[in-house]
Amino acid sequence: MTQPEHALGLFGGTFDPIHYGHLRLAETAREALGLERVRFIPAGRPPHRGTPGASGTDRLAMARLATADNPAFEVDPAEVDAAQASFTILTLERLRLALGPHRPLVLLLGVDAFLGLPGWKRWTELFDFAHIAVANRPGYSLDAAQMPTELAALTEQRQAAPNALETRPHGALVQFAMTPLAISATDIRTRHSAGHSLRYLLPPPVLDYISRHQLYL
Template sequence: MSTLPELHALFGGTFDPIHYGHLLPVSALAEETGLSRVTLLPNNVPPHRPQPQATPAQRVAMVRLAIADRPLFQLDTRELDRDAPSWTVETLAQLRAERGDQQPLGFIIGQDSLLTLPRWHRWQALLSLCHLLVLTRPGYATTLPDAAQRRWLEAHRATDVDQLRAAPAGRIWLAATPEVDLSATQIRERLRHGQNCNQLLPPAVAAYIAREGLYRDA
């Protein structure tokens, strides 16, 4: 029996709304890597995208409903308490301080985010705080565009899941998760046109959106 510590992970996003494109790939990632806990971190002021249409309270309510019967997930609302942009590296530094120097900690991103990582605030510091767990995304390149960035990726790439538990940070895992071609933008557009989204969202989330009248006049 392995004596390596558990691997925890963090997954940030606007979750406007949370949908199966979030939940299913992350659940598959947990199976693939042995993740024991995934903390969802809703953004308040995302620095790289338009502001959410639902309020923070509505987005939190939808996340709570989505994960109520999914024990893998938990919710952390700290970024919603900030009025300033939610810089990932600052949140990770906070969580690293809370969870200790030795806790293996992953940060989940999509392949699209990996390709733009050099534009992130203090991106070079990320691997000192966590592993990067990269979900596949349909339609995005599987290699970085710059030769130096490709060398950086290969230098840190994990080839065995035990490497993610043997160190608290510093590795990059390129996951073989299912490609779910679904976005919150698509869902909001469908809802704006009165189209059914029941197969794209957890039932409790779909019911909440209907009850609150969300995304109708976006």
């Protein structure tokens, strides 16, 4: 009898720069959802926001430095290496083709990103390739009253418990509690350009990289 394949978390973002808030979300998701690994996927050309402050090469390097000490974390360079815009649906298609039809894939999203799904390219097809896991503040859950009608209906249809993730390769919507850290990449860039310390906001190797390469000045 074939053993079930373990779930792989997928965490995309600009990571401009990657910081402790990103790392804590990934680690919390790994534990709460029983993920075997979490794959960080830095965006090359993010279509829904302005040009990042650091190049794709620099953001990829910082992601690798930040995750190097956690054996459950890995970094995917494909979006940075690609010439096209970084649409999530295209990344999921690529990963499903590479990893096969049976591996459970779990797309990790914050609440704000999930509520904005109707603005994403081919967003209703995301569940054809992966599960979606939404990070909530403790004690809170998704509120259908906050959602566009189509997203609320899809949420009601797809809701499942976290233990459902390994029973099928895609299609479920789960939630997990995430204690938010009041850290943002925007604030980090602003602080750095103003000459303020970034210590304790991001891992020391990332801080050293920013200093060496004179980023965000």
